[in-house]
Amino acid sequence: xxxxxxxxxxxxxxxxxxxxxxxxxxxxxxxxxxxxxxxxxxxxxxxxxxxxxxxxxxxxxxxxxxxxxxxxxxxxxxxxxxxxxxx
Numbered sequence: 888x889x890x891x892x893x894x895x896x897x898x899x900x901x902x903x904x905x906x907x908x909x910x911x912x913x914x915x916x917x918x919x920x921x922x923x924x925x926x927x928x929x930x931x932x933x934x935x936x937x938x939x940x941x942x943x944x945x946x947x948x949x950x951x952x953x954x955x956x957x958x959x960x961x962x963x964x965x966x967x968x969x970x971x972x973x974x
Contacts, residue, residue, distance in 0.1 A: 888908040888909055888910045888961065889908065889909055889910070889911060889917055889959045889960070889961070889962075889963045889964070889965050890906055890907075890908055890962075890963070890964050890965070891906065891907050891908070891909050891917060891921060891964075891965045891966075891967075892905065892906055892964065892965065892966045892967070893905055893906065893907060893967075894967055894968070894969075897928060897931055897967075900925045900926075900927045900928055900931070901925050901928075902925075907921065907924075907925075909921050909924075911959055912958060912959055912960075913955065913956060913957065913958055913959060914938075914944055914946065914951070914953075914954065914955050914956070914957045914959060914965065915955040915956065916959070917959055917965055918932055918933060918955070932967060933955070936955065937954050937955055938954040938955060940970065941969060941970050942967055942968070942969065942970055943967075943968045943969070943970045944957060944965065944966070944967055944968075945965070945966040945968060946958075946959055946963050946964070946965055947960070947963050947964055948964070950968075
């Protein structure tokens with residue numbers, strides 16, 4: 888199962904847990920499985936069918952342009968981070 892790092896501002900939804908192991912072979916599945924255990928997480932991360940524009944997802948240390956479609960391996964680490972704008 889993937890190890891998901893929960894942002895501090897969402898830890899009230901996970902009873903204070905900062906890391907959670909969750910099954911899923913794509914970011915979409917990981918989020919859906921997280922939301923089953925901790926309702927409200929998906930609402931914070933997803934807008935329609937994609938990651939919210941103010942959130943970036945990193946799988947195994949690489950920020951993914953694929954968003955919800957990014958593949959997740961059995962031993963992957965998944966981070967949800969505030970998106971950083973350039974300029």
